[in-house]
Structures are given as C-alpha cells and as structure tokens.
Amino acid sequence: MPRSAVPxxxxxxxxxxxxxVELTAEDRELLRHPLVGGVVFFAKNFTDQTQIAxxxxxxxxxxxxxxxxxxxxxGGRVQRFHGDGFTEIPPMRSLGDLWTTHPPxxxxxxxxxxxxxxxxxxxxxxxxxxxxxLDLDYGESxxxxxxxxxxDPGATAALATAVIQGLRAEGMAxxxxxxxxxxxxxxxxxxxxxEDMREFPQLEAEDLxxxxxxxxxxxxxxxxxHLVFPNIDPQLASFxxxxxxxxxRHKLHFRGVIFTDDFDMVxxxxxxxxxxxxxxxTLGGVDVVLAxxxxxxxxxxxxxxxxxxxxxxxxxxxxxxxxxxxxxx
Numbered sequence: 310m311p312r313s314a315v316p317x318x319x320x321x322x323x324x325x326x327x328x329x330v331e332l333t334a335e336d337r338e339l340l341r342h343p344l345v346g347g348v349v350f351f352a353k354n355f356t357d358q359t360q361i362a363x364x365x366x367x368x369x370x371x372x373x374x375x376x377x378x379x380x381x382x383x384g385g386r387v388q389r390f391h392g393d394g395f396t397e398i399p400p401m402r403s404l405g406d407l408w409t410t411h412p413p414x415x416x417x418x419x420x421x422x423x424x425x426x427x428x429x430x431x432x433x434x435x436x437x438x439x440x441x442x443l444d445l446d447y448g449e450s451x452x453x454x455x456x457x458x459x460x461d462p463g464a465t466a467a468l469a470t471a472v473i474q475g476l477r478a479e480g481m482a483x484x485x486x487x488x489x490x491x492x493x494x495x496x497x498x499x500x501x502x503x504e505d506m507r508e509f510p511q512l513e514a515e516d517l518x519x520x521x522x523x524x525x526x527x528x529x530x531x532x533x534x535h536l537v538f539p540n541i542d543p544q545l546a547s548f549x550x551x552x553x554x555x556x557x558r559h560k561l562h563f564r565g566v567i568f569t570d571d572f573d574m575v576x577x578x579x580x581x582x583x584x585x586x587x588x589x590x591t592l593g594g595v596d597v598v599l600a601x602x603x604x605x606x607x608x609x610x611x612x613x614x615x616x617x618x619x620x621x622x623x624x625x626x627x628x629x630x631x632x633x634x635x636x637x638x
Contacts, residue, residue: 315373320346320626322591322616324379324568326601330356332367335604340371342611346626347377349601350435351389358394358433365434377629379484382426382438385455394432396425401442404468405459412464416471423475423483428634430481436631437482439532439568441469443519444492453492462518469519470526477527480632485523487534487570489552490516494536503576505538512538521561529628530566531557533595535576544593548580553594566625571599572606583610591616596625 321344327336330353340348348368355361369375380389385400404422408415426438444450445465446457458468473483489512494503520531533547542551547569557563572586580586583606587598596619600607 315370316341317374318343318372319618319623320374320376322346322597322618322622323587323607323610324349324377324597324599324601325607326351327354328604330354330360331364337371339607339611340368340376344611344614344616345376346597346622347379347436349599350378350380351601355390357392358390361390362433369434374623374626377436377626378434379437379439379629380430380435381440382430382435383440383442383456384422384426387456390429390433395429398422398426400455401458401468401472402446402455405446405457405464408459408464408468412467415468419468419471420475420478423472424478425475426472427476427479427481431479431631431634437484437530437629438476439484439486439530440476441472441483441485441523442487443469443485443523444487444490445516445519447493449495450492451495457492462515466519466522469523473523473526473528478634480634482529482629482631483523483527484530484532484566484568484629485520485528486532487536488520488531488557489534489536489538489546490520491534491536492516503536505536506540507538509538509541512541517556517561520557520563524561524563528563528565530568531563532568532570535570535574545576545580547577547595548586548589548593550593558594566629567594567596569595569598571601573600573602582606584613587614588616596622 323344324347326349381387384398404415404419442456444453444457446460458465476483494505535545535547537545542549546552569590
C-alpha cells in the first residue's frame, strides 16, 4: 500500500499485543481501531532479528501516524529477544553490585547497557522498552528481586539515570517502573492483589526517590503498579488519582506518559471487566492502558469503551517515538 493510502488515524490510549510471529487478518483489523495506539511485543512474537524487524515494519505500515512498538527488555530474566544480534543484558542488580565496589564503573556500564538496548531495539523498529526498573531491592519481592538495581535509593537513581542517558543517546525513550515502588511486597500482581502497609513518609523517603531523581533527569514514561497501599489510599496505585495526579503529576512534576501495567494481571480483576478497568484507570490519571494477552477482552474493550480522548495524547505519544540517535526528547 502506498504511504499516501495509509489510513490517517490518531493514536489512541490502548497498547495491546498480537498472537504470533506474523500479522493475521484479525490483528490488522484490531490494530487499525482508533482506540489503539501501540503494540507490546512478547517472546512469542520473536524468532530472529530479520523476522521481528519485518513484523515491526508491517505494523507501522498499517496507519499514520505509525503505531508505536514497545517491549519489556530490561535484561536478566526480563528480556524478550535473545540471540541473533541481541546482546544478553545482565540483571540490573549486577550494576548495583559493581556500584558497591566502584560507582564510576557502575555508572559507565549502566550507560553502555542503555545505549546497547536502545541501539539493538531501534534497529528492529521498536520505539521503546519498559525500562528502567526503579523499584528498590528490599530482599522481599520474588517478582522484582535482581531486576532492581540496589536497595539504596541514591544508588538506584544514579544507575537508572545512566541507563536513561544511554537510551537517549540512541534516541530511545525511557519508562520507569513500577510506581510508586514494588520492591517491598512479597506478592506478585500477576497472580494476587498485594498490599503494602507502609505509611507515606517511608515511601517518600525511599521508594519515591528514584522516581523523583529520574523525572528530573528527563524520564519519558512511568508505569504504575497494580499495588494497593491501604494506609495511604484504598485504590490500586494504577487507578489512584492520589498516586497518579497528586503525587506523580503535582508533587514529582512528571509531565510524560503514564502507563498501566498489564490489565491481564489478577490484581486488577476486582475492578471489573477490561472496559471498567480502562475507564477507572483513565479517570485516575492514566494516559495509556495495557490490554495484552486477552483477545476476547480486547475486542469487548474496543467495542464498548467510549473514552474522552484528551487533546494532549498525540503529543505525549510522540514523546515515546524513537528519535534519531542523540536527539533529546
């Protein structure tokens, strides 16, 4: 299809996934829906570098502006693409360990890792990775664990900032997660609804520090956690106007894109069906909802949800688009 014939459809507030390593007719139809703004790749979508680059090209050819493409590619056990041109990225805790012995070397290595991620993903048409992880390693969370840089907020902030700078050097946006901090609780939001019983002053003094510092350094996106802090606010953080608007927007002065974590996670199920979750999250202050790995639910969401699309959404989406290497966002 010539570029002039590609449908012009503003990007919507949903990121979703596709089923396999190539587009089906149903994929194409769903990805052209006005509520969709991007695609999240998983390991199931990848066979090799050539295949994933072609899949990205086909997705971007579906409409104008092009859909954005993201992936969880942090390193360690959360790296979707392996082999055939992709460097094996170590877990971020390895940088924390290096920080303990020689902080300058750790910063340098963190920059190199960010640069490598940005270069290799950008080469296959991916716009951004959901990285870096800004959670602190309290030694409690099995789902976070060595994905976290360090227990110390200052070390975490410094190393994450270096990763962000490396990503930016390759024109790639950064997404800090999981706001306001997932490292303290043992529970996994994929399978349960964990509660963090701490009070706000403790989170402000520790868990919020990496978010505050990386926002000041130019963090482009934030992913909100499906956690509840009953002694602070009764809502899941990813649906909470207190966390997303009062704290993240107003207290921390974040102006970028707020994403939910995936709505497929059990922690969100009490909110209702996908449409009810999407409505509640956007009312809470979210810009983009992730509705992946539930095709039937996605179809219902696209049919039933009638959001009021804010005029700034297109500009926020553009913040996440892969830029020429070295161009600041």
